[in-house]
Amino acid sequence: MSTQTLFNVAVVGSTGAVGEQILKLLAERDFPIKSLKLLSSARSAGTKIAFKGQDITVEEAKPESFAGVDIALFSAGGDVSKALIPHAIEHGTVCIDNTNAYRMDPGTPLVVPEVNIDKVNEHKGVIANPNCSTIQMVAALKPLYDRFGISRIIVSTYQAVSGAGAKAINEMLRQSREVLEGNDPNPDILPVGSLPVKHQIAFNAIPQIDKFQENGFTLEEMKMIRETKKIMNDESLEVTATCVRIPVVYGHSESVYVELKQDFDLSEVKKLLAEAPGIELQDDPDNQVYPLATDAAGKNEVFVGRVRRDLSNPRALNLWIVSDNLLKGAAWNAVQIAEHIANTRK
Amino acid sequence: MSTQTLFNVAVVGSTGAVGEQILKLLAERDFPIKSLKLLSSARSAGTKIAFKGQDITVEEAKPESFAGVDIALFSAGGDVSKALIPHAIEHGTVCIDNTNAYRMDPGTPLVVPEVNIDKVNEHKGVIANPNCSTIQMVAALKPLYDRFGISRIIVSTYQAVSGAGAKAINEMLRQSREVLEGNDPNPDILPVGSLPVKHQIAFNAIPQIDKFQENGFTLEEMKMIRETKKIMNDESLEVTATCVRIPVVYGHSESVYVELKQDFDLSEVKKLLAEAPGIELQDDPDNQVYPLATDAAGKNEVFVGRVRRDLSNPRALNLWIVSDNLLKGAAWNAVQIAEHIANTRK
Known part of the structure; x- marks a missing residue:
């Protein structure tokens, strides 16, 4: 018998167009989730989003939101990523960032799994998802x-x-x-x-x-x-x-x-x-x-x-x-990276 | 006092999208028209089109339609041009063809007035209007x-x-x-x-x-x-x-x-x-x-x-x-060529 490692996952920007697709893919792909935290701006906090039949209340994303989170997927704009990712990294969260904030940072891998999945392992807490085009x-x-x-x-x-x-x-x-x-x-x-x-x-x-x-x-x-x-x-x-x-x-x-x-x-x-x-x-x-x-x-x-x-x-x-x-250009590429991290942590 | 030479003009494909724009431009530009013949397929013959306040009845385009026509502007498809332009040339009509029929014919000038208006004078009865793009x-x-x-x-x-x-x-x-x-x-x-x-x-x-x-x-x-x-x-x-x-x-x-x-x-x-x-x-x-x-x-x-x-x-x-x-890409380029012919025939 095999046991599967489960992960505490957070989705930042969970009410946006890309966040919605990320949640859909995490459910479809049966991502090994222990707990799922949905984060957003204060404006969208309180919204309820259904995930695998359960309603999850969206919380405002704050620096302390990442305590205990293993993997966080960010798609709430570059400013949110810049503000929150350093705190998430301090909490030991591996961040997959769908914004432009870290893409050209020399220390951050910029990953398209079909091209350079090996780069994921070089991350220092954040892996950047490239631009859709x-x-x-x-x-x-x-x-x-x-x-x-x-x-x-x-x-x-x-x-x-x-x-x-x-x-x-x-x-x-x-x-x-x-x-x-x-x-x-x-x-x-x-x-x-x-x-x-x-x-x-x-x-x-x-x-x-x-x-x-x-x-x-x-x-x-x-x-x-x-x-x-x-x-x-x-x-x-x-x-x-x-x-x-x-x-x-x-x-x-x-x-x-x-x-x-x-x-x-x-x-x-x-x-x-x-x-x-x-x-x-x-x-x-x-x-x-x-x-x-x-x-x-x-x-x-x-x-x-x-x-x-x-x-x-x-x-x-x-x-x-x-x-x-929104899929290969954003959510699917990010979830592919998350799956790679999950698979290599087993 | 100056006298203006007037021309017998025919528009072939006068009920189409480009034909409509050609008529609009001939009117706007006050093209020196003695008579205007509107030609089309049998299907559209009988339609009445207003030109400078006068209703003109569209006639079916036939080989003999070009008797006495000085300048004919064709935009009724390549097959119509191929079938009728040889007859129009026999009648001494100068044809400006907006279709693909003659464009790559080595003896036919392909003219964009801003680029090669001098080529118009080399025509042997037909000047081709290039593709819109x-x-x-x-x-x-x-x-x-x-x-x-x-x-x-x-x-x-x-x-x-x-x-x-x-x-x-x-x-x-x-x-x-x-x-x-x-x-x-x-x-x-x-x-x-x-x-x-x-x-x-x-x-x-x-x-x-x-x-x-x-x-x-x-x-x-x-x-x-x-x-x-x-x-x-x-x-x-x-x-x-x-x-x-x-x-x-x-x-x-x-x-x-x-x-x-x-x-x-x-x-x-x-x-x-x-x-x-x-x-x-x-x-x-x-x-x-x-x-x-x-x-x-x-x-x-x-x-x-x-x-x-x-x-x-x-x-x-x-x-x-x-x-x-429909304008510089078709009707306006054709009317520019017609104006050049009219001006050089004075």
């Missing part, structure tokens, strides 16, 4: 990186509004109704809640996700550039990104041009992708099969299609990569 | 090509449903209503009317515009690749395209990576774009100003923003190029 791209490119090497990536994204939270989903759906009824869409949230200018997202494409940096790139674009290099552990990798919000609810799509370091056979590329863990190849142009955001929504996999050799550079590939930004 | 890109890149040279372009598009005609607009709006009401969207038209598989366009991104070719690229992507080289008159220009349909009604957006042949100063690039004919620079990240499809709709200009130097290749630029696909 980065995760699906590196997961899809890893088998090609390992086999052929990659010198350059040029990516343009088609990102869902759920990446900006539940309020942005409501905003996009509300605006869509207004426009369909001939009314003014009255933009209120996107592109960036904390910035003064708002743009219509319904029936539009907004080339701004997060704030602009001095170099003319947005923070989202810089996340893709920096995080890809860190996860691939290759500072020589050249990455360019243009990040765009489009009126899709769930599922980021990416048009990716990638230069390989070696000649390749297209059928081998497809075979590598088809066999890679966590990847599903959807590539049958004759039958109009390629990844679609609406098909990827609700699934944990990263879907890859439109795989074709570049016409001007025979060592380059073009790909269309789609995944549910 | 090509026109806006080459118009924006021309000033950079002339000043610095361009070696490579990698473009990902975010294309409006109006590019697939009025039926596709209705389809997208209908599907949006269905999804908002919790019903099945029942895809019926897109991505390609004549192909068996249909995909949801509402709240989705479809990486297929037109049919797939044997090389894995779609015809739309190949149009962008081939037409760009022909219009720029530079077969050495390397072009890669990924064309994607998104739920926008009017206005194609493009994420464009472009490698220049010389070092450049970013402020000079912006100055060249700001001063170029037909281009409007919208590039003020601090104030969240960049081109948006909803702003470009209904306007003739090509809007350019997000102008930034690439981080991994200092000789490369990233741009966001937006224009109304």
Whole structure:
């Protein structure tokens, strides 16, 4: 007979769009939980959330909340992570952080399990979950990186509004109704809640996700550039990104041009992708099969299609990569890391 | 006193989405018309269309329709152009063709007035209007090509449903209503009317515009690749395209990576774009100003923003190029060509 180690788990940001998916996955995956603590801002404290048939009352997240907690999953924004994770670490909690707070910290592993799960063991109390648009791209490119090497990536994204939270989903759906009824869409949230200018997202494409940096790139674009290099552990990798919000609810799509370091056979590329863990190849142009955001929504996999050799550079590939930004792009990647920690602690 | 030469003009496909815009522009621009003939398929013949306060009855387009016609603007599909343009040429009509029928014909000029208006004079009866997604890109890149040279372009598009005609607009709006009401969207038209598989366009991104070719690229992507080289008159220009349909009604957006042949100063690039004919620079990240499809709709200009130097290749630029696909991408480009012909015949 085997005995299973059980863990005291906390979910910080449990009432948010990602927190909700984390709880769903912890239940579905039957994560070995001894106790589950649901934490949030003071505003949401007192809310009751059902988990495996039991109602759990959400508590306000405080520095002392982490006493006795083995594993905490954070998705309540960078400021909350920065404020609370140092206290959680003092309590001996292993933190899996879904925000931007620790991702580029040299001492913090930035982990996509299909790419660099070995890095988890180097953690000093916190493991960072990468940005949604980065995760699906590196997961899809890893088998090609390992086999052929990659010198350059040029990516343009088609990102869902759920990446900006539940309020942005409501905003996009509300605006869509207004426009369909001939009314003014009255933009209120996107592109960036904390910035003064708002743009219509319904029936539009907004080339701004997060704030602009001095170099003319947005923070989202810089996340893709920096995080890809860190996860691939290759500072020589050249990455360019243009990040765009489009009126899709769930599922980021990416048009990716990638230069390989070696000649390749297209059928081998497809075979590598088809066999890679966590990847599903959807590539049958004759039958109009390629990844679609609406098909990827609700699934944990990263879907890859439109795989074709570049016409001007025979060592380059073009790909269309789609995944549910709340699942593989956030909650599922975090739960995968939590499962790895649980398995290696047994 | 000056006398103005007046022309007998025909519009073929006058009841379509592009035909409608052509008529609007001919009226707005006060095109020097002696007589205006509205032509269409047998199905639409008999329809009455108002032009400058007069109702004109649409006639079925036939080979003999072009007797006495000086200038004909075609936008009724490639098959109609192939069937009728040879007859129109026999009648001495100068044809401006908005379809794919003659674009890559070596003897036919492919014209974007801001780029190669001089080619109009080489016509042998037909001048081809390029594909919508090509026109806006080459118009924006021309000033950079002339000043610095361009070696490579990698473009990902975010294309409006109006590019697939009025039926596709209705389809997208209908599907949006269905999804908002919790019903099945029942895809019926897109991505390609004549192909068996249909995909949801509402709240989705479809990486297929037109049919797939044997090389894995779609015809739309190949149009962008081939037409760009022909219009720029530079077969050495390397072009890669990924064309994607998104739920926008009017206005194609493009994420464009472009490698220049010389070092450049970013402020000079912006100055060249700001001063170029037909281009409007919208590039003020601090104030969240960049081109948006909803702003470009209904306007003739090509809007350019997000102008930034690439981080991994200092000789490369990233741009966001937006224009109304029915106007500069089709009707306005055709009317510009017609105006040039009218002006040079005086």
